[in-house]
C-alpha cells in the first residue's frame with residue numbers, strides 16, 4: 001500500500017504533505033536510556049524482548065484506557081487493532097516482522113481521545129504519522145501515549161501472505177499459530193514457532209525456510225525504509241522500546257538470554273509511563289553510547305540487487321525466492337546457533353561477527 005495522489009480529485013491544498021512525517025520531519029529528544037526486563041520470567045518468555053510492552057499496556061488498561069497494537073487476524077494478515085480488553089492485548093505480544101495494516105485506526109483513535117486515554121504502539125513512522133494527523137485534526141493529545149519501536153525495516157505484506165500460502169501448501173494444512181521470534185532457542189537466536197492444524201512444525205520450518213531468514217533480506221523493505229529518518233535516539237514519541245543488543249558488553253551482570261529491553265525516554269509522558277511500570281521491572285540506567293545499535297545510527301542501505309529481486313519475485317513467485325534466498329546455509333546455522341553464543345561468553349563476539357560478515 002503506497003500513498004498515491006489522485007490528480008483528478010486533488011485540490012492542491014497540500015494537506016497530505018503537511019501531515020506526512022517524512023516530508024515534515026521534526027527533530028525530537030532523548031532524555032533517558034534504560035535497560036529493563038520484566039521481573040516475571042514467564043512473561044518475558046511470551047514477548048520478544050524484555051516484555052515491557054505488556055506492562056505498559058496493562059498500566060493504561062487499568063486506568064480505563066485503550067491500547068492499540070499489532071495482531072494477526074484470522075487469515076494471518078498483520079493488522080493494528082484498538083482495544084480495552086486484556087485478552088486482545090495479549091495477542092499484540094511478539095514482533096510480527098511485517099508491515100501492519102493500519103486500516104481506520106487513526107480515525108478511531110481521534111474519536112477515542114475525546115474521552116479516553118489511548119496508548120498507541122507501532123513503528124516510529126506510524127507513531128509520527130499518527131501524531132501529525134492528530135495535530136492537524138486538533139485532537140486532545142493530553143490522552144495520547146506514543147510508544148514506538150526501534151525498527152530497521154517492515155517487510156512486504158504481499159510476500160508475507162505468499163509465505164503463509166507456501167507454508168500451508170508445503171505442510172498441507174491451515175496455519176494455526178505463528179511466532180516470528182520465539183525464545184525457544186534463546187533470545188539471541190532467531191527461531192520461529194509454527195503450528196499447522198495445531199501440530200508443531202517449528203523444527204522443519206526453521207530448517208527449510210523461516211520467516212526470520214526472509215526478514216534479513218533487505219530487498220523486502222519498503223523504499224522509505226532505506227531513507228528512514230527515525231534511525232536515531234532523538235524522536236517525537238514518548239517512549240521507544242527495542243532489543244538491547246550488545247547489553248552483554250556494557251552490563252554483563254544484568255544480561256541473560258531471556259530478553260533485555262532497551263527503553264529510550266523522550267519526554268515527561270514517557271517518564272510517567274516508565275514510573276508507572278517500574279515496580280514490575282528489573283532495570284538499570286544505561287547511556288547513549290552503550291545502547292547504540294545499527295538501527296539507532298542509520299537506515300540500512302538500499303541493496304543494488306533490489307529490482308532484480310522483485311523481478312524474480314514477480315516472474316517466479318515465493319518458491320523461487322525461498323529456493324534462492326530463503327534457506328539458511330549450514331555455515332550460517334553453525335555460526336548463529338553455536339559460534340556466536342560461545343563468542344559472547346568468551347567476549348570475542350565483535351571479532352567473530354566481523355569475520356562472519358566479511
Ligand SMILES: Cc1cc2nc3c(=O)[nH]c(=O)nc-3n(C[C@H](O)[C@H](O)[C@H](O)COP(=O)(O)OP(=O)(O)OC[C@H]3O[C@@H](n4cnc5c(N)ncnc54)[C@H](O)[C@@H]3O)c2cc1C
Pocket residue numbers: 046047048049050051052053054068069070071078092093094095096097098099100121122123149150151152153154155241242243244245261293295
Ligand atoms: C518490524 C519490526 C522491526 C524491528 N526491528 C528492531 C530492530 O532493528 N532493533 C530492535 O532493537 N528492535 C526491533 N524491533 C522491536 C522488538 O522486536 C520488540 O518488538 C520490542 O522490543 C518490544 O518487545 P517487548 O518484549 O517489550 O514487547 P512484546 O510483548 O513482544 O510486544 C510487541 C510489540 O510490538 C508491536 N508490534 C508487533 N508487530 C508489529 C508490527 N509489524 N508493526 C508495528 N508494531 C508491531 C506490538 O503492538 C507490541 O507493542 C522491531 C519490531 C518490529 C515489529
